[in-house]
Amino acid sequence: MTRHLSNLPAEVTSFVGRRQELREVKRLLTTTRLLTLTGSGGAGKTKLALRAAAEMSRGFPDGACLVLLDSVRDPLLVTQAVFGALGVHDLSSGLSLSSLADYLAGQRLLLVLDNCEHLLDACATLAGTLLAACPDLHILATSRQALGVAGEVRMVVPPMSLPAEGEDTSVQQLLGYDAVWLLSERAAAVVPGFTVDAANAAQVLALCRKLDGIPLALELAAVRLASLSLDQLNRGLASELSILGSGNRGAHTRQQTLEATIGWSYGLLDEQERLLWARLSVFAGGFEEDAAVQVCSDTRIPAEHIAGLLGALVDKSILKRQLTGAGSPRYWLLETMRQYGRERLNEAGEQATMQQRHLAWMCELARQVGAWDGRQAEVFQRMSGERDNLWAALDFCSSDPAEVAAGAEAAQHLMAYWASCGPFGDVRRVLTSLADLAPENSIPRARLLWVAAVMATNQNDTDACRALSAESLRIGTEVKDVEVAAWSLLVAAIPRWLDGDLAGATEQIDSALSLARLMHLDHVELNALDALCPLLAARGELDRAVDVGEQGLALSQDRGELWMRGYLLTFLAQATWRQGHQVHAEALAREAATCKLMIDDRHGLAMVLETLAWMATECGRHGRAATLLGCAEQVRGQIAVTLMDVYRAQHDRSVTATVHAIGEKAFDAAFARGRAMTIDEGVAFAVADEQPPKPAPSVKAASDTVLTPRQLEIARLIAGDLTNRQIADRLFLSERTVETHITNILNKLGLNSRIQLSRWLAEASAGRV
Numbered sequence: 001m002t003r004h005l006s007n008l009p010a011e012v013t014s015f016v017g018r019r020q021e022l023r024e025v026k027r028l029l030t031t032t033r034l035l036t037l038t039g040s041g042g043a044g045k046t047k048l049a050l051r052a053a054a055e056m057s058r059g060f061p062d063g064a065c066l067v068l069l070d071s072v073r074d075p076l077l078v079t080q081a082v083f084g085a086l087g088v089h090d091l092s093s094g095l096s097l098s099s100l101a102d103y104l105a106g107q108r109l110l111l112v113l114d115n116c117e118h119l120l121d122a123c124a125t126l127a128g129t130l131l132a133a134c135p136d137l138h139i140l141a142t143s144r145q146a147l148g149v150a151g152e153v154r155m156v157v158p159p160m161s162l163p164a165e166g167e168d169t170s171v172q173q174l175l176g177y178d179a180v181w182l183l184s185e186r187a188a189a190v191v192p193g194f195t196v197d198a199a200n201a202a203q204v205l206a207l208c209r210k211l212d213g214i215p216l217a218l219e220l221a222a223v224r225l226a227s228l229s230l231d232q233l234n235r236g237l238a239s240e241l242s243i244l245g246s247g248n249r250g251a252h253t254r255q256q257t258l259e260a261t262i263g264w265s266y267g268l269l270d271e272q273e274r275l276l277w278a279r280l281s282v283f284a285g286g287f288e289e290d291a292a293v294q295v296c297s298d299t300r301i302p303a304e305h306i307a308g309l310l311g312a313l314v315d316k317s318i319l320k321r322q323l324t325g326a327g328s329p330r331y332w333l334l335e336t337m338r339q340y341g342r343e344r345l346n347e348a349g350e351q352a353t354m355q356q357r358h359l360a361w362m363c364e365l366a367r368q369v370g371a372w373d374g375r376q377a378e379v380f381q382r383m384s385g386e387r388d389n390l391w392a393a394l395d396f397c398s399s400d401p402a403e404v405a406a407g408a409e410a411a412q413h414l415m416a417y418w419a420s421c422g423p424f425g426d427v428r429r430v431l432t433s434l435a436d437l438a439p440e441n442s443i444p445r446a447r448l449l450w451v452a453a454v455m456a457t458n459q460n461d462t463d464a465c466r467a468l469s470a471e472s473l474r475i476g477t478e479v480k481d482v483e484v485a486a487w488s489l490l491v492a493a494i495p496r497w498l499d500g501d502l503a504g505a506t507e508q509i510d511s512a513l514s515l516a517r518l519m520h521l522d523h524v525e526l527n528a529l530d531a532l533c534p535l536l537a538a539r540g541e542l543d544r545a546v547d548v549g550e551q552g553l554a555l556s557q558d559r560g561e562l563w564m565r566g567y568l569l570t571f572l573a574q575a576t577w578r579q580g581h582q583v584h585a586e587a588l589a590r591e592a593a594t595c596k597l598m599i600d601d602r603h604g605l606a607m608v609l610e611t612l613a614w615m616a617t618e619c620g621r622h623g624r625a626a627t628l629l630g631c632a633e634q635v636r637g638q639i640a641v642t643l644m645d646v647y648r649a650q651h652d653r654s655v656t657a658t659v660h661a662i663g664e665k666a667f668d669a670a671f672a673r674g675r676a677m678t679i680d681e682g683v684a685f686a687v688a689d690e691q692p693p694k695p696a697p698s699v700k701a702a703s704d705t706v707l708t709p710r711q712l713e714i715a716r717l718i719a720g721d722l723t724n725r726q727i728a729d730r731l732f733l734s735e736r737t738v739e740t741h742i743t744n745i746l747n748k749l750g751l752n753s754r755i756q757l758s759r760w761l762a763e764a765s766a767g768r769v
Helices: 019-029 045-059 075-085 096-104 117-133 178-190 201-210 215-224 230-247 253-268 271-280 289-296 303-315 335-347 351-369 376-385 387-399 401-413 415-421 424-437 443-458 462-479 482-498 502-518 522-538 542-559 563-578 582-598 602-618 622-638 645-662 664-676 679-688 709-719 724-731 735-749 754-765
Strands: 034-038 064-068 110-114 138-143 153-156 319-322 330-333
Touching (some): 019 045, 019 138, 034 045, 045 064, 045 138, 075 117, 075 424, 117 138, 178 201, 178 215, 253 335, 271 289, 271 303, 289 303, 351 387, 351 401, 376 387, 376 415, 387 401, 401 415, 401 424, 415 443, 415 602, 424 443, 443 462, 462 482, 482 522, 502 522, 522 542, 542 563, 563 582, 582 602, 602 679, 622 645, 622 679, 709 724, 709 754, 724 735
Parallel strands (some): 034 153, 110 138
Antiparallel strands (some): 319 330
């Protein structure tokens, strides 16, 4: 079963005008596989791309996927950004672009790459590779500059339409131009009752012309109408333009105008608002209030003022805010605003200070991740939301050798998180780069190396793991750092195990366990017991394996952590099953699946699902086994990894036995059911044998008669919460005519209210009508 994918955000504000441009984008996407929308900053490229993608997503069976690149600075992370947008954690190898091409091969998907201009080479390579490997993939990109890929079609997004200079335009004709329409609609949102009439038409037109019809500039200016008149706006903007124009005459006129609009908005803020804007620019990919307090507050901006200032900056369209149910709201600066803020931060001489405070905040989050306690699920989720900030903090460490030690400490705390969700290749590359900046025989270098060795193991690069862990162990032994030595021994045992040296691997893990217990390093002891349990089982020492696993499980439960617990339960289940205690073993494995789901460890979850599939096979529940094998394959596909070699033989035996028992056709059907399950559905089936709900049958709308263009236009304005009077003014109709249209629309659709009509339109836009 194909699942329709779409992560396109819902429109927060109405889509105004751009009818011709929208038609052209949709037309071009039917004739080319790579369309790049170009234009100046603030021209509305993203809004146009998202509307076009939303309207065309129904024509792509695998949906439309938005990839936000504005906060990505490292070209090597572009592919990972695509994986993240697709909901896929790339844990397979450093060849992530190849993995991405394999993942998307055969999918009929519209990929929207937003804000490519600072990553042109990386985006061009990505687009060229994917288009060559994925014949049914279409790409819609936004960038200030074309990507330069063969077959690319470029469409320039112009400013919104305005009357020509000197053109004699009536009020009704003026409202037909998109720039005026946008300003009027946005102004009405902050000044109830605002309309363009004969008294203010000249001022409105003057303002739109000063802003050259740039949507972002128009929206910023509209917000100011809550406190300033049109005349004040025009006079203030003219003054700011003259200042900025003289300082940057080489810039494009529209860019000067956008800078002037932002600069003037900056000038209208009070001192604390301006300072907070500048300081917030240090965040990448957004932030929550607690982060703003920790990084930005001091005697000039007291901590208790932060919440109010954030609200003020949201109200003045400087900050964007996303409410997340019961969770803390998330804030972010548009990239243009962030760049402007960073310039002000640099001018104030606070750039380095804010980056250091940002790093300190990220290190504190890392310490929470490395606490191995009952907050683990919560802090794993929080860290996933702060990935962009994490990369920014590590980049700062790379630029300042004095901060490498802080980066190394954070890396050690983040090992479990990275081992759960990757991306292994990028983490390993950054850590080894930082290690090169650290003193040769220093503890920070040793920490970075052993964590990099863990990443190498997860990439199946045993040679690198062996070399990195050996160097870390050498340094740890030389400087007599017990924790580093213990971790290095643990990691170095893995390649010995994979090479078949089970006795040598056991000896190293026993040594690490002794060091951990001697120095009361509970979290290291926990990891050592986890590594020892399956190793003893592999040696046939099942009783000792169970005893060690139960010791580890007790320690995990005492600490309240979940990551190791999931693995310990899995390994205990495998050993207990081999002892013949099938009911208990399966209960352990089901509990393991729940643990892995709670922290979204899909790598570990795939292992649990495989284990449960093998158990089902041996018990003769072959339908369940085939479905679980499909679930495991689905999870591995979502994180772009293959089955670990150590489990390949058991997997093949399970498949063979199941096919032999129920036949290939039945196996394929059950396997397909498992592959079609979501993560939550798969775990519910694995843990409680719950079958996923069947798709609801398609229900026709009350009337599938298509609305006329005028009726559809009125329906959209109703969905935008416009009153009958506002609709009449917008469309140059009488209010009575609008009321007649609405009555006819409701009758045609079999609806009773404006609220029902808004819901009908939302469902129609989503392709459900």
